[in-house]
Amino acid sequence: MTDPVTLRPARAQDRDALLHILDATFRSTWEPELTAEANAAFRASTRVTDYVDGYWQEFVVAESDGAVVGMVHWQGDFIGALHVDPRQARRGIGSALLRHAEAAMLAEGVKIAQLETDTFNLKARGFYAAHGYAEAATYPDEEWNSGLTTVLMVKALQSPSQP
Numbered sequence: 001m002t003d004p005v006t007l008r009p010a011r012a013q014d015r016d017a018l019l020h021i022l023d024a025t026f027r028s029t030w031e032p033e034l035t036a037e038a039n040a041a042f043r044a045s046t047r048v049t050d051y052v053d054g055y056w057q058e059f060v061v062a063e064s065d066g067a068v069v070g071m072v073h074w075q076g077d078f079i080g081a082l083h084v085d086p087r088q089a090r091r092g093i094g095s096a097l098l099r100h101a102e103a104a105m106l107a108e109g110v111k112i113a114q115l116e117t118d119t120f121n122l123k124a125r126g127f128y129a130a131h132g133y134a135e136a137a138t139y140p141d142e143e144w145n146s147g148l149t150t151v152l153m154v155k156a157l158q159s160p161s162q163p
Contacts (some may be wrong), residue, residue: 003064003065004014004064005062005063005064005069005070005091005092005093005096006062006063006064007061007062007096007097007100008030008060008063008070009033009057009059009060009062010056010057010058010059010060010061010071011106012056013051014056014059014061015053015056016070017067017068018052018056018059018061018062018068018071019052020048020085021069021071021083021084021085022048022051022052022081022083023048023069023084024085024086024087025084025085026042026048026088028086029121029123029124030042030118030144033118033120033146033148034144034146034148035146035147037145037146038144038145038146041145042144044055044100046055046099047152051081055073058073058074058075059071059072059073059081060072060073060097060100060101060104062084062093062096062097064088064091064093068098069084069085069088069091070082070083070084070088070093070094070097071083071097072083072087072098072100072101074101074104074113076105076108076110077105077111077112077114078113078114078115079098079101079113079114079115080115082088082094082097082098082101082115083098084113087155094127095131098131101113102155102157105157106117106157106158106159109158110157111154111156111157112155112156112157113133113135113154113155113157114136114153115128115152115153116151116153117150117151118141118148118150118151119138119148119149119150119151120148122136125151125153128153128155129153130154131155132155132156133153133154133155134154134155135151135152135153136152136153136154137151137152138150138152139152
């Protein structure tokens with residue numbers, strides 16, 4: 001699929017698509033790394049639906065051919081979520097969403113952007129490093145209760161006219 005991608009604020013009717021993207025990225029990224037107990041606990045929780053229902057108004061989505069194919073969510077200086085439907089990978093969607101979030105953060109006066117990923121997620125770590133993020137710290141990942149390690153990544157934001 002090579003249809004153009006547009007970014008826009010999320011709408012209430014995007015809920016099912018957002019839940020699908022978050023589930024697909026969970027299945028492809030975290031599920032293989034988690035213990036059976038952590039997977040079962042996650043599946044039994046309402047964490048993802050609570051997140052979408054509570055924050056969708058703050059999301060920016062990527063849309064292609066009328067379908068939501070990615071999303072980004074940030075608050076202040078922290079990018080809490082950037083997900084692209086795995087079937088849409090390698091189209092530049094994640095890069096476009098990240099650039100959008102960084103530009104909005106910079107416009108809000110944020111000088112340093114932060115985000116977290118996990119040490120096992122070499123794909124994400126490489127993606128963020130390619131976009132100028134540096135690994136600043138590691139600490140136990142308490143979110144999954146599965147023995148993982150979180151990586152804090154940071155980037156100094158600059159306006160496009162700055163070198």
